[in-house]
Structure formats: structure tokens, C-alpha cells
Amino acid sequence: MPEIALQIDIAAPRDVVLAALNTHDGLTSWWTTAVDRDDDVLLFDFPDVPEPFRLRRERADLDRVVWANAGAFPPHWAGTWITWDLAEQPDAPDRTRLLFRHGGWQPGSEDGVPMVAGTWAELVVRLKDYAQSGKVQPYFVTARRHDPA
Numbered sequence: 001m002p003e004i005a006l007q008i009d010i011a012a013p014r015d016v017v018l019a020a021l022n023t024h025d026g027l028t029s030w031w032t033t034a035v036d037r038d039d040d041v042l043l044f045d046f047p048d049v050p051e052p053f054r055l056r057r058e059r060a061d062l063d064r065v066v067w068a069n070a071g072a073f074p075p076h077w078a079g080t081w082i083t084w085d086l087a088e089q090p091d092a093p094d095r096t097r098l099l100f101r102h103g104g105w106q107p108g109s110e111d112g113v114p115m116v117a118g119t120w121a122e123l124v125v126r127l128k129d130y131a132q133s134g135k136v137q138p139y140f141v142t143a144r145r146h147d148p149a
Helices: 014-022 024-030 110-133
Strands: 004-010 034-038 041-045 053-060 064-069 081-089 092-103
Touching: 004 110, 014 024, 014 053, 014 064, 014 081, 014 092, 014 110, 024 034, 024 110, 092 110
Parallel strands: none
Antiparallel strands: 004 092, 034 041, 041 053, 053 064, 064 081, 081 092
16 A cells, blocks of 8 residues: 655754644644534545545644544545654754654555645645744635634
8 A cells, every 4th residue: 555654854843843733723824724623523624625624633742643534535535544753853852853644545546646645745844834934824725614623
């Protein structure tokens, strides 16, 4: 099974990166303006998409954030999971090494992986820029449908 993996160093401490991955204000600052929540399921709306992506927050701490796909849409994400591993750099405790992985792709979904990988690469750079500067630049701008995360 294919897996998308990206690693990037961020000039910000882990708690700042965690907040960018685990709060409504953080997620809407670099990913999409329409992030909502239903219990532990995060709902991500995107322009021209018929329903939100649903990701169950399985874990969120200074070492790791884990989301599991919890919805039927998009169909090629069925069974996938996303992890964000946050590591303090030994020589620079105010910096974070972030390892992103999106795996669990089911047979027949491989054709969509390169496009998704390209989007994740753009998103990880926006996450880095936001964590380092605080500058809000969501990749997707859309209307909200649900309660805030």
C-alpha cells in the first residue's frame, strides 16, 4: 500500500505546532476556513465539495497527532489515517521536526495518491509558515457548516 510521508523542520516549539494541528484557530489558519467538529470527529469543508471530510481525532499530544478517516467522502480516503509526529530537535529545543504520514490507502485508490501528496506538500508548508510567523493563510477558503472545533 502506498503511503505519503513528508518531513519538515519548523522554527517553533512543539506546543505551537500542536496548537496549529489541534485547535479550531490553528487548523483554520493554514488548511481550510471551514473546520468544525462533532464530538471527536473533525469536519473539514472545502470549496465545491459535496460534503465535509470526516477525520476522527484519535490522539493529540506533544509527541503525536493521529486522525483516522471516519466518513464515506472522499471515497479514495476510505480506511486511511493521518499522523503528525512532533519531535524536539536535540540541539534546538525551540524547533520542531514534523513527520507527516498519510497511509492506509486501499487497493484501487492508488491513482489519487500523487494528487493528494502534492496537496499535502502545499499544506505542510503553510502549516510551517503559520507556526513560525502566526500569519493566517488558509489554503482553502469556504463557508462553515457546523459547530467550531
